[in-house]
Amino acid sequence: MNSITTNYLSFSTYAKQIYATKKEAVDFLENSLDPYEHAIGVLxxxxxxVLISE
Structure with missing residues (x-):
């Protein structure tokens, strides 16, 4: 069975939670040479x- 959560998060709420708990991983993505990983980190x-250093 699939479980569906009733608490749907907006992307901005999700991004804030991810950045707060996994800052190093997001920084790694932003500094990646892979354009897709870089784009995910920047978004x-x-x-x-958060201010983005480009």
Whole structure:
């Protein structure tokens, strides 16, 4: 059976939670040479409200 949570998070809420708990991983993604990983890291920081160093 599939379990469906009733608490759907917006991406900005999700990004804030991820950045708060996994800051090093998000920094790694932002500094990655892979364009997809870099984009994910930048988006998480952007929606979490963190200044992005480019």
């Amino acid at each position: 998480i920081k952007k929606y979490a409200g």
